[in-house]
Amino acid sequence: MSLPRSAVVVGGNRTPFAKAGGAYAAASNLDLLTSALDGLVARFGLAGRELDEVAAGAVLKHARDFNLTREAVLSSALAPTTPAVDLQQACGTGLEAVVYIANKIALGQAEVGIGGGVDSASDAPIAVSEGLRRALLAANRAKTLPQRLRALSRIRPSQLAPVAPQVVEPRTGLSMGEHQARTTATWSISREAQDELAAASHHNLAAAWSSGFFDDLVTPYLGVTTDTILRADTSVEKLATLRPVFGDSMTAGNSTALTDGAAVVLLAAPDWAQRNGLPALARVVDAQVAAVDHPGGDDLLLAPAHAVATLLARNGMALSDFELYELHEAFASTVLATLAAWESAAFCSERLGLSAPLGPIDHDRLNITGSSLAAGHPFAATGARIVATAAKLLHERGGRARGLVSVCAAGGQGVVAILEAV
Amino acid sequence: MDADVEVLAALPRLGPLFAKALAPSFQRGAARVPRRTVRVCGVHQDPAVVADYDRVCGFPLRDRVPPTWLHVLTFGLHVHLLSGSDSTIRLAGAVHVSNRMRLHRPVDAGEVLDLSVRVDNLRPHRRGALLDMVGEVRVADELVWDGVSTYLAPGASTSGTPEASTADEFVAQPPTAIWRLGADLGRDYRRVSTDPNPIHTSRVAARAFGFARPIIHGMWTHARLLAALDPRLPGAYSAQVSFLRPILLPATVGAWWRPAHDGWRAAVTTPDGAKPYLVAAVSPI
Numbered sequence: 001m002s003l004p005r006s007a008v009v010v011g012g013n014r015t016p017f018a019k020a021g022g023a024y025a026a027a028s029n030l031d032l033l034t035s036a037l038d039g040l041v042a043r044f045g046l047a048g049r050e051l052d053e054v055a056a057g058a059v060l061k062h063a064r065d066f067n068l069t070r071e072a073v074l075s076s077a078l079a080p081t082t083p084a085v086d087l088q089q090a091c092g093t094g095l096e097a098v099v100y101i102a103n104k105i106a107l108g109q110a111e112v113g114i115g116g117g118v119d120s121a122s123d124a125p126i127a128v129s130e131g132l133r134r135a136l137l138a139a140n141r142a143k144t145l146p147q148r149l150r151a152l153s154r155i156r157p158s159q160l161a162p163v164a165p166q167v168v169e170p171r172t173g174l175s176m177g178e179h180q181a182r183t184t185a186t187w188s189i190s191r192e193a194q195d196e197l198a199a200a201s202h203h204n205l206a207a208a209w210s211s212g213f214f215d216d217l218v219t220p221y222l223g224v225t226t227d228t229i230l231r232a233d234t235s236v237e238k239l240a241t242l243r244p245v246f247g248d249s250m251t252a253g254n255s256t257a258l259t260d261g262a263a264v265v266l267l268a269a270p271d272w273a274q275r276n277g278l279p280a281l282a283r284v285v286d287a288q289v290a291a292v293d294h295p296g297g298d299d300l301l302l303a304p305a306h307a308v309a310t311l312l313a314r315n316g317m318a319l320s321d322f323e324l325y326e327l328h329e330a331f332a333s334t335v336l337a338t339l340a341a342w343e344s345a346a347f348c349s350e351r352l353g354l355s356a357p358l359g360p361i362d363h364d365r366l367n368i369t370g371s372s373l374a375a376g377h378p379f380a381a382t383g384a385r386i387v388a389t390a391a392k393l394l395h396e397r398g399g400r401a402r403g404l405v406s407v408c409a410a411g412g413q414g415v416v417a418i419l420e421a422v
Numbered sequence: 423m424d425a426d427v428e429v430l431a432a433l434p435r436l437g438p439l440f441a442k443a444l445a446p447s448f449q450r451g452a453a454r455v456p457r458r459t460v461r462v463c464g465v466h467q468d469p470a471v472v473a474d475y476d477r478v479c480g481f482p483l484r485d486r487v488p489p490t491w492l493h494v495l496t497f498g499l500h501v502h503l504l505s506g507s508d509s510t511i512r513l514a515g516a517v518h519v520s521n522r523m524r525l526h527r528p529v530d531a532g533e534v535l536d537l538s539v540r541v542d543n544l545r546p547h548r549r550g551a552l553l554d555m556v557g558e559v560r561v562a563d564e565l566v567w568d569g570v571s572t573y574l575a576p577g578a579s580t581s582g583t584p585e586a587s588t589a590d591e592f593v594a595q596p597p598t599a600i601w602r603l604g605a606d607l608g609r610d611y612r613r614v615s616t617d618p619n620p621i622h623t624s625r626v627a628a629r630a631f632g633f634a635r636p637i638i639h640g641m642w643t644h645a646r647l648l649a650a651l652d653p654r655l656p657g658a659y660s661a662q663v664s665f666l667r668p669i670l671l672p673a674t675v676g677a678w679w680r681p682a683h684d685g686w687r688a689a690v691t692t693p694d695g696a697k698p699y700l701v702a703a704v705s706p707i
Contacts, residue, residue, distance in 0.1 A: 031482050034484075074653060075652070075653050076653060077653060
C-alpha cells in the first residue's frame with residue numbers, strides 16, 4: 001500500500017469497562033462517550049482545541065442519539081467547532097472509526113482526529129412492538145377522531161409489551177452465541193482450549209493492570225478504577241466448573257459478558273503530533289474489511305480470517321511477520337476457530353484461494369495484555385480499546401514492529417488492520 | 423466546640439421538618455432568626471441520586487458534581503434552621519429571590535463532605551425582610567463550595583431602612599434555546615432535591631400561595647442553565663442568579679447565554695425572549 005502519508009496513533013483513553021447493570025447502570029452512551037473524550041482531552045492537553053473530526057458510534061443506540069458523537073463532542077471540553085460523525089459496523093465500529101479517521105489523515109483531508117466507540121448494555125433502548133408502533137403512527141396520521149379511534153382499536157394487549165433489543169441475527173433469529181456454537185462444533189474446538197484461552201486473557205489483563213500498563217490508557221469513571229469483569233484469580237479449573245450456555249462447551253466464562261464502556265483513540269499526521277509535542281506510538285499501515293456468505297452457511301464470526309488474507313497479500317506480508325496479534329475475543333472459540341482456519345490447508349485453499357495455509361502464529365504474541373473475555377466487550381468500544389493497547393505495546397517494542405488487529409462483527413463481517421511501531 | 427454551632431448526626435429528613443416549616447409563625451413583633459450555625463459532618467453522597475439529579479437537570483453524568491447539587495445537599499439545613507422555635511421566619515412562604523455560589527474546585531461524587539449553614543444579614547425590604555442563608559461545603563478542612571441564598575420573608579419586620587432595590591439589567595434578546603418543561607418536572611425535581619414544598623407539585627397548594635399552577639423550583643432553572651454552559655465552564659467558578667418571576671408548569675421557556683468580559687451572562691426568559699424568569703452571571707474564579 002502506498003498512501004501519501006500515514007496517520008499515527010498518538011494515544012488512547014477509555015473508561016474502565018463495567019459489567020452491564022453495575023456501576024454504570026445510570027450512564028447513557030452519551031455520558032460514557034463524553035467521559036472517554038474528556039479523559040483523552042485531559043491526557044493530551046486538548047481542552048478548547050478544534051480537531052478536524054471525531055468519529056464514533058454505538059451498537060445499541062437510542063433514536064434520540066441520532067447525532068451521538070457530535071453531542072458528545074459538545075458535552076466535552078473540545079472546541080464546539082469540532083465536527084463529528086456517527087459510524088456503526090456492529091462490533092467493528094470502534095476499529096472502523098479509527099480507520100475512517102486514519103484514512104482522512106492519510107489523504108490529507110484531516111490533520112488530527114479521534115476514532116472510537118461506546119456501548120451501554122445497561123441503558124439499552126426499549127422499543128414498542130411493531131404492531132403498536134404501526135397503530136400509533138396510523139393514529140398520528142389520522143385527521144378525524146373516528147379515524148384515530150379506528151387506528152388505535154387495532155392495538156391488541158399482547159402488543160403493549162415493550163421490546164428489548166436482542167443480540168440476534170435478523171436473518172436467522174439465532175443469537176451470536178448460538179451461531180458461534182455451530183462454528184465451535186465445525187472446527188472441533190475443545191472446551192479445554194477455550195477455558196485455557198479465557199484464563200490466559202484474565203491473567204494477562206490482570207498482570208497488565210498491576211504493572212501499570214493501563215495508567216495512561218484508562219481514566220476512572222464514576223468511582224470505577226479497573227475493569228470490573230476481570231477475575232485475576234480465575235483458573236482453568238474454576239472455568240471448567242461452569243455450565244455450557246451455547247452448544248456443549250461455551251460457557252459464561254469463555255464468552256464475553258454484556259459490558260458498559262467507551263474507548264477513543266487520538267490519531268494525527270506525524271508532523272502534527274511533532275508540532276504539538278505529542279508522542280507517536282504507531283502508524284496505521286493498512287486496513288481491510290470482509291464479509292462472509294451469511295446466512296449461506298459460512299461461519300458467522302470468521303470474516304476476519306478472510307480480511308487478513310487480503311490484507312497480507314496487499315502488503316506483501318506473511319501471517320508470521322507480526323510481533324503482536326490482537327484478536328478480539330468475542331468468544332474464546334472465535335479466536336481458536338480463526339487460528340484453526342489459518343492453519344487449515346483446506347480452508348486456505350478453498351475459501352481464501354491460497355496455495356498454502358497462512359500458518360500458525362506464536363501464541364506468546366497473542367493478546368498479551370488480555371482481551372475482551374477479561375476486559376469485557378462494550379460492542380462499539382472494543383476496536384478502540386484494542387488499537388490503543390496495540391499501539392502502546394508496539395511502541396514499547398520499537399524497531400518498526402508490526403501488529404495485527406482483528407475484530408469480528410455481526411452480520412458475518414470483520415475488520416482488520418496493521419499497525420507499525422514508531 | 424463553639425456554643426453557637428449545632429451539630430446534627432445526619433442530614434435532616436425534610437418531610438416532617440417541612441410540615442413545621444409550613445406552619446405559620448404567629449409571633450408578632452420584630453423578626454427573629456437563629457444565630458446558630460448548623461453543621462453535619464461526614465456526609466456521603468449517594469451516586470444513584472447524583473445520577474438522577476444530573477439527568478433531571480440536564481448535566482452529563484460525570485465524577486464531578488454540579489455546584490447546584492452541593493446547594494441541594496445544604497438545603498435541608500436551611501429548612502432545619504428556619505423551622506426552629508428561635509425563628510419567626512418560615513421557609514414556606516418565603517421567596518427565594520437570588521442566589522450566589524462559588525465552586526472553589528471540582529468536587530467528586532465520591533468525596534465525603536462537611537456541610538454547614540447559618541442565617542446572616544437579616545435586613546428590611548419594602549415588602550418584608552430579607553435574609554441570607556450562608557452555606558459552606560468542606561472536604562476535610564478545605565472550603566470547596568460556598569453559597570448565599572437570599573430569601574424574602576413577606577410581611578416580616580425588622581429595623582432599619584430598606585436598601586434601594588438594584589434591578590438586574592436585562593436586555594431582551596432572542597433565546598439561544600427553547601426548553602419544554604413538562605407538568606411532571608416539579609415531581610422529578612422533588613425526587614432529586616428532596617424539597618417537599620407542595621407548591622411545586624400540587625395545583626391546590628400552588629393556588630394557596632397565589633399561583634394558578636405548580637411552579638418549578640428556581641434552583642432547577644438555575645441548574646438547567648448551568649448544565650447548558652457546563653462544557654464551557656472551568657473547574658472553579660462563581661454563579662450569581664436572580665429569580666425574577668416564577669415559571670408555571672408545564673411551560674415553554676427560552677434561554678440564552680453569551681460570553682462577557684468576566685465570564686458569561688445568561689437568562690431564562692419567555693419564549694420570545696422579552697421577559698426574564700431568571701438572570702445569571704457566571705465567572706471563573
